[in-house]
Amino acid sequence: MKPSFPSTGSERFETPAETQAWGEQLGQALEPGDVVILDGPLGAGKTTLTQGIARGMQVKGRVTSPTFVIAREHRSLIGGPELVHVDAYRLLDSGVDPSGALDSLDLDTDLLDAVVIAEWGGGLVEQIADEYLFISLDRTTAFEADPESEARIVSWERRAGVSTQ
Template sequence: MKSEFPASGTRRFEHATDTQSFGEDLGKHLQAGDVVILDGPLGAGKTTFTQGIARGLQVKGRVTSPTFVIAREHRSEVGGPDLIHMDAYRLLGEDSDDADPIGALDSLDLDTDLDLAVVVAEWGGGLVEQISDSYLLITIDRETAVQEDPDSEARIFHWQWREGR
């Protein structure tokens, strides 16, 4: 990742458009080989955030939840890195303790070399770290804002670059 983007931080976003804008800003800083792990409950905004990353990377295709396709590739429109958007939980299954993420990704027969793409893994915490020397862990907190105001649509994003493997 380009160094202009903070290596860690916390931000609150009131609306989906704010979440997508933050994703777009991050996407502009991501580079080939970067791995982003998104962790948060169902409906937290992982796919919405990834839609913003896709805009920042300038890739082709509509970004939708990878739940039923497990992984989807989006080609760059500008010669930058492609985007691989995956559902790590569905890819690796319930017995993820013994899982082989690299083997599982290889079994998908993706056209894109992981080193030439940005990988965004939903539900990837504790699973996908093995595919890279470092990764960006983003935790999306939907609970805190709802506890403060039950009508709130806000999400709180915490992120930090970590060492993998």
């Protein structure tokens, strides 16, 4: 990740559009080999954030949840890294050894040349990287204060991985 993007922080976004705009800034800072783990309950905005990241990376294709296909690859429109968007929950649930789960997807993209965004990636994806960006999306806090709120609190930090590659 480019050093211009803060390695830790927390922001409150009132709308999905604000979440996407922040994701776009993050996408512009990501580099080949970067791994991002998105954590949060259903509906927290993981795919919404990934849509913004994809816009910042200028990749091809509509970004939707990878739940039913496990992983989607998005090619760069500008010669940058590919975006590999993974539903790691499905990988963990597949019975495949976690250390080989991403390799078992038979992706066309070499993960070292791509940016990997993994929804529900904790416990799996950090094994493919020496370091990764962990992003937590919290909608519960805002919803409990105001059930009409679409706000989410996004917190992030760089963490050391346990790469076995």
